[in-house]
Amino acid sequence: MTQFSDLGLAKPLLKALAEKGYKEPTPIQAQAIPVVLQGKDLLGIAQTGTGKTAAFALPILQRLAENRMPAPRRGFRCLVLSPTRELATQIADNFKAYAVHMGLSVATVYGGVKYGPQMKALAAGVDVLVATPGRLMDHMAEKSASVSGVEIFVLDEADQMLDLGFVVPIRKIASQMSKNRQNLFFSATMPTEIGRLAGELLKDPVQVSVAPQATTVERIDQRVLFIEAQRKRPLLAELFADSSFSRTIVFTRTKRGADRVAKYLNAAGIEAASIHGDKTQGQRERALAAFKAGEMRAMVATDIAARGIDVNDVSHVINYELPNVPEAYVHRIGRTARKGKDGIAISFCADDERNLLKDIQKATRQTIPSFDRRNDKQLAAAAAVADKLVPAEKYVDPRAADPRNNVPSELRRNRGRNRNGGGGNGGGGGGGGRSAGGQSAQGKGPQRQGRGAGQGQKPGGARNDFRGPKRDAAAPEKRWSPIE
Structure with a gap:
């Protein structure tokens, strides 16, 4: 069985791990730590809960300690980008816990709090900065943060970054870093856009993958x-x-x-x-x-x-x-x-x-x-x-909120037919009419493409609106109780 001591970690890190009760590395840690210690780029496919934070935090701290130097003013030697405030805080807490015997500084930058304390923390420079992309971009615009001195760049939860629309900011941040940096890229899944981003940022990466779904x-x-x-x-x-x-x-x-x-x-x-x-x-x-x-x-x-x-x-x-x-x-x-x-x-x-x-x-x-x-x-x-x-939230048809849509359905159909020649995708008068083809459409002008808000319904056909499809009111065949 592999031990942390077998991975080449320094004594201060081993001491911190022992104090936290960690004896054996998880699979992602056993695979990733030696790669990061060698200074290679890494592509890690791992889900939350597999121990991936320690997989990059431990070797990063060791590399920074082995080549100890002052962090640049308003800069940082290692940058970790995280999609959310909570995750950024969690990652920073782990870095601090592992670095307790190493004398390395760790700071966080994220939205929802005042800029002043963050600017003060960045002014003298820090060894490790954990940040969300949006707030870091704000600091860069204000010249209170610079990424030019980053030696190690970590992108965590990359697929979630994609969901939140952070890919463009990430590219902008990376474009201002030194090309001579180590890149560590972690994601639970690998959508096409994330694979493309990994190809742009990583140089001959070693890929490790653990904990299939x-x-x-x-x-x-x-x-x-x-x-x-x-x-x-x-x-x-x-x-x-x-x-x-x-x-x-x-x-x-x-x-x-x-x-x-x-x-x-x-x-x-x-x-x-x-x-x-x-x-x-x-x-x-x-x-x-x-x-x-x-x-x-x-x-x-x-x-x-x-x-x-x-x-x-x-x-x-x-x-x-x-x-x-x-x-x-x-x-x-x-x-x-x-x-x-x-x-x-x-x-x-x-x-x-x-x-x-x-x-x-x-x-x-x-x-x-x-x-x-x-x-x-x-x-x-x-x-x-x-x-x-607590009163249940009632469904409100969004068309009802616009008084322009309080028009009988037949008039809306006629209006759509007159403007569009009876086409199935014509724009309705105020965004809520049904066209002659049976497709509900939204639009504000005769030349606009309608955006369907619902399907036409045949007499006696299946219901396909917000209430869901019709079903038979059959007695339940099987019941379950949490106490069973």
Whole structure:
């Protein structure tokens, strides 16, 4: 069995690792550390929870210590770019913990806080800077930060950078660095655009890949509960009636959804807080600290915010809403299977989420056990109570918000036919009319291409609107209780 001492790490680092109770490297650490120590570029394919932060932090600190020199004013010798504030803080904390016996400085730069303290920290220069791309670009524009002296550049969670639209800023930042630098590139997945970016930044990289998705997924007890959308909240409360749901992360697709679920849980007597990009840094840090300390049972999060959540012993992950992409599902449920432990992941699936579930099962190459909780009379009664605690958010057709669209449908169809000669893609009068071809269209002028807001419906055909497809109101064949 490989030990940290076998990887060529210096005594101060080994001492810090021993103090933290780390004895054996994870697979990504065993593969990556020797490569980074040799000064080579690295392309690492690894998911969160595999120990990849230590895989680059440990050898970077050793290289900086072996070639100790003052950092340039308003500069830094190593730059780590992270997609979120929480993840940046987590990475910086790890660097500080490993460097406790080395006398190297570490600073963070991210949005949501004042510029002054960050400028002060950068003024004399630091050995390691962990930053989010947007705030670093701001400092560079203000001349309070310079990347010209960067010796080692780390891009972490590259696929998430793509999702957040950070690829262009990353290219701008990299263009101002010295060409004679070491590059370390980490990503959980490798979309085409990320592969292109890696090709631009890396020079003859060594590629290491660990923890395939299936391996991570197989360690988790996964279940799907089919449920009507309006009854998800009482089902969630039913799950929390089981005391084993002691430290649970609940995922929603939107920030507003996270707030509403957290509000409902608190109203139902279940300690919870939401965490997402609209929260202040202080709010996020306090919520995360309370969750880690066990002061509340539920953390309701969006996918992006959850990238910075590093909490041990998460008992359950609940997908209150299924994610739009399968990769996000794997990231979500991986929060409950850290450091080789098993976990439980429960996903709520409404009728209009069936296709998302199919994509997830196809990507993970498995059929997730499912239980039907639709038409449950107890949940129906509980849903009425839930609406009194926190009123359910009602669907509002966006066309209704514009008074110009309060036009009878027949008139809208005639208007579209007159302007466009009966074409199926003509722009409606105010963005909400249906064309003669049956395709709902949006547009403001006769020459504009309509942007379909819905499909035409044949008499007696399947419903294809916000309510999802029609289904038979059959009695559920199989039910599941969290206490089973």
